[in-house]
Amino acid sequence: MTCEARDVTEMNNRLGLDPLAIYASAQRIQNVTSLDAVVSTGFDELARYGVKHITYHLFPGYGSVETQPASRFYARNIPDSVIEFYTREFSRNFDPIINQVFRLHQGLWISDAKALIGKESETVLDYIDETISLFGDGFALPLFGPNNLRGYIFLGTGKAKSDFLPSFAWQISNLCTSLHTRYGHLKARLQTEIQLTTREFDILELVVMGRTNREIGNILGISTHTVDSYMRRIFLKLGTTDRVTTSLKAMNFGLLMAVNPKRMTQKILPGRATAS
Numbered sequence: 672m673t674c675e676a677r678d679v680t681e682m683n684n685r686l687g688l689d690p691l692a693i694y695a696s697a698q699r700i701q702n703v704t705s706l707d708a709v710v711s712t713g714f715d716e717l718a719r720y721g722v723k724h725i726t727y728h729l730f731p732g733y734g735s736v737e738t739q740p741a742s743r744f745y746a747r748n749i750p751d752s753v754i755e756f757y758t759r760e761f762s763r764n765f766d767p768i769i770n771q772v773f774r775l776h777q778g779l780w781i782s783d784a785k786a787l788i789g790k791e792s793e794t795v796l797d798y799i800d801e802t803i804s805l806f807g808d809g810f811a812l813p814l815f816g817p818n819n820l821r822g823y824i825f826l827g828t829g830k831a832k833s834d835f836l837p838s839f840a841w842q843i844s845n846l847c848t849s850l851h852t853r854y855g856h857l858k859a860r861l862q863t864e865i866q867l868t869t870r871e872f873d874i875l876e877l878v879v880m881g882r883t884n885r886e887i888g889n890i891l892g893i894s895t896h897t898v899d900s901y902m903r904r905i906f907l908k909l910g911t912t913d914r915v916t917t918s919l920k921a922m923n924f925g926l927l928m929a930v931n932p933k934r935m936t937q938k939i940l941p942g943r944a945t946a947s
Contacts, residue, residue, distance in 0.1 A: 778811060817852065
């Protein structure tokens with residue numbers, strides 16, 4: 672066999688995606704009409720292409736992603752021990768891989784992140800190595816959606832980067848973008864239906880995250896008195912009188928994710944959130 676023939680055989684044995692299949696998957700995602708279902712359908716479609724492990728994070732539409740906790744996410748086939756570790760480690764801090772892809776404004780194979788981070792942080796390198804050992808050389812992607820909705824998705828395939836054609840990253844990124852865009856449109860529609868302004872929605876997100884009025888004011892650059900006024904409007908629109916009931920009602924509406932990802936994934940994706 673010639674060198675050229677070996678190269679062609681090797682290329683054929685690597686994993687790429689059918690563009691028509693990706694288009695059909697994107698159409699199925701766009702036809703979904705609820706937030707819960709768009710995540711479940713999106714994860715189902717990603718699984719068609721060999722994606723075995725997924726985390727999908729959403730960030731409020733204000734401030735730098737570097738300042739946002741990364742512990743709120745949808746997940747599939749992520750072990751309980753990993754969810755607990757992630758929640759503990761990143762409840763107040765940013766994930767270094769998320770930070771890296773948002774700096775680059777593009778997707779990144781986890782193995783490539785090691786070269787970009789360098790040797791200055793052994794802790795981060797150990798974290799990357801552990802991620803690869805659990806989920807294979809995963810693909811990490813920043814997501815930018817309607818109304819400044821930012822997100823991040825991690826896709827674990829249990830394989831190495833060398834098992835995939837270069838086009839895989841571009842094709843799977845398009846499918847992830849379809850998921851995120853549809854989520855953003857549905858979220859905006861729900862916001863309109865219950866007549867929350869963008870600022871009220873931002874404050875509601877922070878309330879669900881457990882922030883105090885003082886902390887909300889500092890984050891948004893407004894006074895505590897102004898936050899109090901917004902809270903009264905939110906209570907009125909949701910028909911509530913306290914923060915706990917407001918948070919629960921927001922989650923029941925499907926507007927926001929629960930702070931605890933284990934609760935959230937069990938509610939949104941029953942039987943699929945964690946590995947057996």
